Each structure stands twice: as C-alpha cells, then as structure tokens.
Amino acid sequence: xxxxxxxxxxxxxxxxxxxxxxxxxxxxxxxxxxxxxxxxxxxxxxxxxxxxxxxxxxxxxxxxxxxxxxxxxxxxxxxxxxxxxxxxxxxxxxxxxxxxxxxxxxxxxxxxxxxxxxxxxxxxxxxxxxxxxxxxxxxxxxxxxxxxxxxxxxxxxxxxxxxxxxxxxxxxxxxxxxxxxxxxxxxxxxxxxxxxxxxxxxxxxxxxxxxxxxxxxxxxxxxxxxxxxxxxxxxxxxxxxxxxxxxxxxxxxxxxxxxxxxxxxxxxxxxxxxxxxxxxxxxxxxx
Amino acid sequence: xxxxxxxxxxxxxxxxxxxxxxxxxxxxxxxxxxxxxxxxxxxxxxxxxxxxxxxxxxxxxxxxxxxxxxxxxxxxxxxxxxxxxxxxxxxxxxxxxxxxxxxxxxxxxxxxxxxxxxxxxxxxxxxxxxxxxxxxxxxxxxxxxxxxxxxxxxxxxxxxxxxxxxxxxxxxxxxxxxxxxxxxxxxxxxxxxxxxxxxxxxxxxxxxxxxxxxxxxxxxxxxxxxxxxxxxxxxxxxxxxxxxxxxxxxxxxxxxxxxxxxx
Numbered sequence: 001x002x003x004x005x006x007x008x009x010x011x012x013x014x015x016x017x018x019x020x021x022x023x024x025x026x027x028x029x030x031x032x033x034x035x036x037x038x039x040x041x042x043x044x045x046x047x048x049x050x051x052x053x054x055x056x057x058x059x060x061x062x063x064x065x066x067x068x069x070x071x072x073x074x075x076x077x078x079x080x081x082x083x084x085x086x087x088x089x090x091x092x093x094x095x096x097x098x099x100x101x102x103x104x105x106x107x108x109x110x111x112x113x114x115x116x117x118x119x120x121x122x123x124x125x126x127x128x129x130x131x132x133x134x135x136x137x138x139x140x141x142x143x144x145x146x147x148x149x150x151x152x153x154x155x156x157x158x159x160x161x162x163x164x165x166x167x168x169x170x171x172x173x174x175x176x177x178x179x180x181x182x183x184x185x186x187x188x189x190x191x192x193x194x195x196x197x198x199x200x201x202x203x204x205x206x207x208x209x210x211x212x213x214x215x216x217x218x219x220x221x222x223x224x225x226x227x228x229x230x231x232x233x234x235x236x237x238x239x240x241x242x243x244x245x246x247x248x249x250x251x252x253x254x255x256x257x258x259x260x261x262x263x264x265x266x267x268x269x270x271x272x273x274x275x276x277x278x279x280x281x282x283x284x285x286x287x
Numbered sequence: 288x289x290x291x292x293x294x295x296x297x298x299x300x301x302x303x304x305x306x307x308x309x310x311x312x313x314x315x316x317x318x319x320x321x322x323x324x325x326x327x328x329x330x331x332x333x334x335x336x337x338x339x340x341x342x343x344x345x346x347x348x349x350x351x352x353x354x355x356x357x358x359x360x361x362x363x364x365x366x367x368x369x370x371x372x373x374x375x376x377x378x379x380x381x382x383x384x385x386x387x388x389x390x391x392x393x394x395x396x397x398x399x400x401x402x403x404x405x406x407x408x409x410x411x412x413x414x415x416x417x418x419x420x421x422x423x424x425x426x427x428x429x430x431x432x433x434x435x436x437x438x439x440x441x442x443x444x445x446x447x448x449x450x451x452x453x454x455x456x457x458x459x460x461x462x463x464x465x466x467x468x469x470x471x472x473x474x475x476x477x478x479x480x481x482x483x484x485x486x487x488x489x490x491x492x493x494x495x496x497x498x499x500x501x502x503x504x505x506x507x508x509x510x511x512x513x514x515x516x517x518x519x520x521x522x523x524x525x526x527x528x529x530x531x532x533x534x535x536x537x538x539x540x541x542x543x544x545x546x547x548x549x550x
C-alpha cells in the first residue's frame with residue numbers, strides 16, 4: 001500500500017491532460033449550450049441572457065416537429081435495413097478462415113476509410129437522371145424515361161445505409177467471432193434444428209454486438225445532415241439540417257441549442273435503454 | 288456443407304461489390320473524356336491536369352494533412368496517457384470522467400459541431416486551424432482511449448510489476464514495458480483517428496472559419512453546385528493516398544506480429 005501511494009502524484013499527471021481536455025472542451029461547451037438554450041435570441045447572432053422557455057416551445061411548431069419525425073423515420077428505416085444486411089454479413093465473415101477474415105476486414109476498411117463524401121458523390125453519379133443506373137436501365141429497355149431517384153427519400157436511405165453499414169458489420173463480426181461455438185454445438189447435439197440453434201443460442205449471444213451496431217448506426221444517422229443535403233436535395237429536412245440552418249443562416253443560436261439539447265436527450269435515452277437491455281457498459285464489440 | 292459455404296460467400300461478395308461500386312464509378316469517370324457522366328466516351332487525363340493547376344485544392348489538401356496529423360498526435364498522447372492512468376488510479380470521479388470523455392463519439396456530430404461553434408465564439412478564439420485542431424482532437428481522443436483501454440485489459444500486469452521490482456522507475460517501466468505492449472492499439476487508434484479527422488465534414492464546416500478550407504469541406508461545397516470530372520479526379524487522388532496509408536499500416540502490423548512471434 002505504501003508503495004502505491006507514493007506513485008500517485010505521477011499517476012495524477014498521466015490522467016491530467018484527459019481531465020483538463022474533457023472538462024474544457026466537452027463538459028464546458030455542453031453546459032454552455034444548455035444555458036444558451038434558455039436564453040433569448042437578440043438581433044443577429046447576439047444573445048440576450050434573459051431566461052425563457054420560448055426556444056423549447058418553438059420546437060413544438062409543426063415545421064420543426066416534422067423534422068424530428070422525419071429524422072426518426074429515416075433513422076429507423078436505415079437502421080432496420082442495415083441490420084438486415086449487416087448481420088448476415090458479419091456472421092458469415094466470422095465463419096471465414098483466418099486468412100479470409102483478414103482479407104475481408106481490409107476490404108471493408110478501405111471504403112470505410114475513404115471519405116464518406118467521395119462515396120456519396122459516387123452515388124450521385126449512379127443515381128442522377130443522366131446517370132449510370134438510368135443509362136443501364138434504358139439500354140436494357142426496362143424503362144423508357146429516366147427514373148428520378150436522386151433528390152428523393154430512397155436516395156437518402158441508400159446513402160445512409162451505405163455510409164453506416166460497416167459499423168454494423170464490424171460490431172456483429174467481433175461479437176460472433178468471440179462467441180463460444182461449443183454452445184451452438186451443444187444445442188445441436190441436444191436436438192435443436194439449425195434455425196432453432198441460431199435463434200436460441202447464436203442470436204442471443206451476439207445480441208450485444210447487434211445492439212452496438214444499432215446504436216452506432218442510429219445515432220449518426222440523426223446527425224448526418226450532409227447526406228440528406230447532397231442526396232435528398234432540399235426535400236428531406238432532418239433535425240441536423242434545421243440546426244445547421246439555424247446556426248449559420250438563421251443566426252438563432254438559442255433555438256439551435258434547444259434543438260440540440262432535445263436531440264441529445266433523445267439519443268442519451270437510446271444509449272441508456274441499450275445499456276439497460278444489455279448490461280454492457282462500453283460500446284462493446286466495435287472497440 | 289459445401290453448398291452452404293458457397294451461398295454465404297456469394298452474399299459477402301455481392302455486398303462487397305456494392306460497397307465498391309460508387310468508388311469504382313468515381314475513379315472510372317475521372318478518366319472520362321466527356322464532361323457528362325452518363326457514359327464513358329474515351330480515356331483522358333485532362334481532369335488531372337486541371338487538378339494540378341488548382342491552387343485552392345492543394346492548399347485544402349495541405350490543411351487536411353496538417354489537421355489530421357496534429358489532432359491524431361495530440362489525441363494519441365492524451366488518450367494513451369489517460370487510458371494508462373485511468374487503469375491505475377482509484378479516483379471517485381473516474382467512472383464519470385471516462386463516460387464524459389467518450390461523449391464526443393456518442394452524440395450526433397452535428398451537435399458537437401454546433402457546440403464548438405458557439406463555445407469558441409464565446410471564448411473569442413479566431414476560427415481557423417486552431418479551432419479545427421481543438422475540435423478534431425476532442426473527437427479523436429475517445430477512439431484512442433477506448434482502443435488502448437481494451438488492449439490494457441488483455442496485457443499481463445506482472446510484467447510491469449517485475450520491472451518495478453527490478454528497480455525501474457515508473458516512467459522507465461512505462462516506456463520500456465507498457466508502451467511496447469500497447470503499441471498496436473495506439474497505432475490502430477491513431478490511424479482510425481487520422482482517418483476520422485481527414486474525412487470529417489460536419490464538424491469542420493462549423494469551426495473552419497471563413498477563409499480556411501479542408502479537403503472534405505471544399506469537396507462538399509463543390510458537390511452542391513454540381514458534378515464535375517475534376518471532383519472525380521480529386522477523389523481518385525485522395526483514394527490513392529488512403530490505400531497507400533492502409534497498405535503501409537498493414538505492413539507495419541505484419542512486422543510487429545512477426546517480431547512478437549520471434550520472442
């Protein structure tokens with residue numbers, strides 16, 4: 001014990017930068033934002049420090065409420081699609097040979113590392129009216145008129161799914177990878193069918209990975225306003241778009257702060273629920 | 288059994304193909320003669336020539352690299368020290384602080400960007416490289432912190448204790464024993480952090496200020512005005528850089544594995 005106590009001042013120095021940085025650039029700004037959400041908006045970007053709840057009341061206005069509904073709808077749609085596509089992928093990937101796993105990991109990481117902007121841009125080329133997809137479809141004679149996919153809801157969903165799929169794949173993969181296969185074998189030996197063994201054992205054991213993937217896709221999908229911006233034109237207005245608009249063009253910072261606070265409460269609720277369900281403290285799997 | 292195996296591989300292959308499709312399309316059309324991207328009319332390098340002449344883009348590229356390197360380095364130091372220290376200290380605030388420090392990757396990016404914008408203007412910081420580095424470092428720290436923390440759980444504590452018993456100072460033990468053991472985690476965390484910083488649009492848009500552009504911000508601004516082959520060429524160049532970095536890091540990973548096996 002004596003020895004340990006002696007080491008403490010040095011140890012304090014190791015965590016000091018993290019403490020200072022976290023307090024100065026995470027806690028401080030967040031508290032300031034919360035305070036700001038109760039302040040009154042002045043002219044331009046001036047803020048008048050007079051307590052008000054108007055900013056929160058304003059969220060109830062149909063225009064802004066609509067953006068929340070639309071964000072949630074989009075997030076749920078994309079997350080479900082990502083789950084359906086990503087789970088089998090992560091599962092099959094974990095069953096590959098060691099060499100195959102490594103190769104597959106690299107194959108996934110390269111697009112993941114590539115600027116999401118570049119990839120969205122690729123989708124613009126594919127989906128636009130005079131783009132690749134329409135070109136192929138028209139050559140095949142399947143359609144006469146070019147389809148208007150770009151700047152529509154489906155295009156935004158495609159973009160979201162595409163941008164966030166790797167998160168799901170990686171978290172499912174790592175949880176299937178470290179799963180104890182003997183449990184599945186035991187279930188099979190005890191007479192469970194392939195499907196039964198999968199749903200009763202494999203799926204349950206890999207649920208934390210799946211839920212990690214859900215969190216990792218659901219949360220960013222509420223904030224990726226630029227995907228809605230690029231692929232959806234001006235038609236799809238998400239909370240992120242409203243916030244960005246209010247901060248830059250609208251210059252109503254207190255209102256933007258109130259929107260952000262509500263969005264943050266909603267996402268924290270999701271994380272809290274997730275922890276409650278899985279009893280996992282960290283975002284296990286991905287890290 | 289064999290058939291099953293093949294079906295799953297088909298699925299993996301198809302999805303991978305789909306993942307690469309937009310990227311391949313961008314690369315292919317960067318060599319397109321025509322300005323339109325409906326069909327490929329002929330091979331040409333003229334868009335790359337146009338790119339080489341564009342000074343704004345070069346500046347944006349340099350900015351992105353400086354930003355990525357600086358925030359990855361800063362966050363690697365803070366995150367690694369923090370993770371190593373956190374594993375040993377027993378402060379009451381520890382759990383709380385660990386949670387708080389990971390907030391930046393738990394909340395939507397847009398909130399973080401907005402928060403930084405209002406906070407930095409409260410502090411009267413001039414928007415530019417400084418604010419960018421501060422913002423990026425903040426969201427890079429959690430990646431390194433969590434990776435190193437996960438790695439620390441797996442390593443044998445007795446090694447460091449042995450070094451201390453043999454008379455090494457804690458600092459010496461840290462550099463000689465702990466650091467080499469967690470080096471892979473630091474490396475992969477840093478690379479991830481660099482990638483995240485290099486790729487970031489959402490937060491950068493809020494804190495870059497009126498004059499400074501990073502590459503993604505520049506591309507984003509151009510995208511909104513329309514599709515041009517010049518962007519295709521630019522994207523292809525970025526792509527090449529990333530593949531090279533990945534290749535190097537994979538090679539480095541292989542080497543550390545080999546040296547470990549040798550011991």
